[in-house]
Amino acid sequence: MCALGVGIADFQGTQINWGIFLLGQAWGTLIQLSTHYLNEYFDSPLDIDNPNRTLFTGGSGAIGPGKLARSTALWAAITSLAIAASLTVLLIQYAHLNPVTLLVMLAIFLGSFFYAVPPIRLESTGYGELTTSIIVANLAPLFAYLLQGGQMNPLLAMVTFPLTTLHLAMLLTFEFPDYATDLKYQKKTLLVRLGWQNGLKLHNALIIISYLLFGLSIVQGLSLSIALPVFLTLPLGGLQIWSMNRIAAGAKPNWSSLAFVGLLLFGLASYFLAFALWTYPLLDFLLPPW
Numbered sequence: 690m691c692a693l694g695v696g697i698a699d700f701q702g703t704q705i706n707w708g709i710f711l712l713g714q715a716w717g718t719l720i721q722l723s724t725h726y727l728n729e730y731f732d733s734p735l736d737i738d739n740p741n742r743t744l745f746t747g748g749s750g751a752i753g754p755g756k757l758a759r760s761t762a763l764w765a766a767i768t769s770l771a772i773a774a775s776l777t778v779l780l781i782q783y784a785h786l787n788p789v790t791l792l793v794m795l796a797i798f799l800g801s802f803f804y805a806v807p808p809i810r811l812e813s814t815g816y817g818e819l820t821t822s823i824i825v826a827n828l829a830p831l832f833a834y835l836l837q838g839g840q841m842n843p844l845l846a847m848v849t850f851p852l853t854t855l856h857l858a859m860l861l862t863f864e865f866p867d868y869a870t871d872l873k874y875q876k877k878t879l880l881v882r883l884g885w886q887n888g889l890k891l892h893n894a895l896i897i898i899s900y901l902l903f904g905l906s907i908v909q910g911l912s913l914s915i916a917l918p919v920f921l922t923l924p925l926g927g928l929q930i931w932s933m934n935r936i937a938a939g940a941k942p943n944w945s946s947l948a949f950v951g952l953l954l955f956g957l958a959s960y961f962l963a964f965a966l967w968t969y970p971l972l973d974f975l976l977p978p979w
Contacts, residue, residue: 896929
């Protein structure tokens with residue numbers, strides 16, 4: 690997602706400062722790691738009791754009897770945040786951060802930190818999924834873009850807003866395997882608050898909305914050379930909707946497959962956008978505007 694934001698800057702003709710890019714990428718990665726570690730720490734009692742854990746859901750499975758101590762996750766989070774704080778000082782010194790960039794960094798940190806940490810604990814409010822999607826799909830690219838000296842531009846919204854709904858759909862696929870355990874422990878995730886039937890409908894609607902937003906971006910002036918590669922993921926989107934409809938009809942779900950395809954759908958859409966932005970002159974030559 691940081692590469693996507695820097696790709697927008699490159700598309701606009703900005704001379705990329707690779708040192709600043711790497712500092713920003715490291716800062717974002719450490720904030721993300723701290724969130725995962727904190728989530729492991731506070732969720733480990735629930736995760737141990739989850740019978741449907743997959744590679745992408747239900748925690749890492751690394752904490753529990755005969756495994757790592759729960760405190761390991763806490764110290765890993767503290768270490769990540771300490772290094773991120775040091776990188777913040779370097780960014781302030783070398784990137785000459787403006788108030789908007791600092792505000793974006795603060796929003797990323799607060800949203801990430803309080804996703805798992807009490808008393809706010811956004812993941813148990815029904816708002817954590819939306820907050821996470823905004824951080825990942827909107828604020829992370831915006832942060833990387835601003836570090837290169839970019840100014841707010843409608844292109845950012847055209848590229849990232851459709852990814853927000855796609856990311857939210859992905860998070861819903863991650864919550865289905867955990868639904869019974871979350872319900873048992875009254876962890877009020879978005880899916881628990883909606884109910885699994887409404888969650889199915891929202892998941893399908895979000896995927897459809899994502900592609901409609903990409904289409905709207907084209908109407909608003911986004912180059913076909915940038916937008917059209919994203920539609921290569923349409924078969925995956927259709928597969929996810931079909932899989933959800935089969936589950937609604939009573940078919941036995943394959944949670945690992947569902948989560949993997951959800952991740953692949955968001956990941957490929959983001960990759961195709963970033964690739965198109967970085968290689969725009971070549972793609973524009975191969976696919977001239979209609």
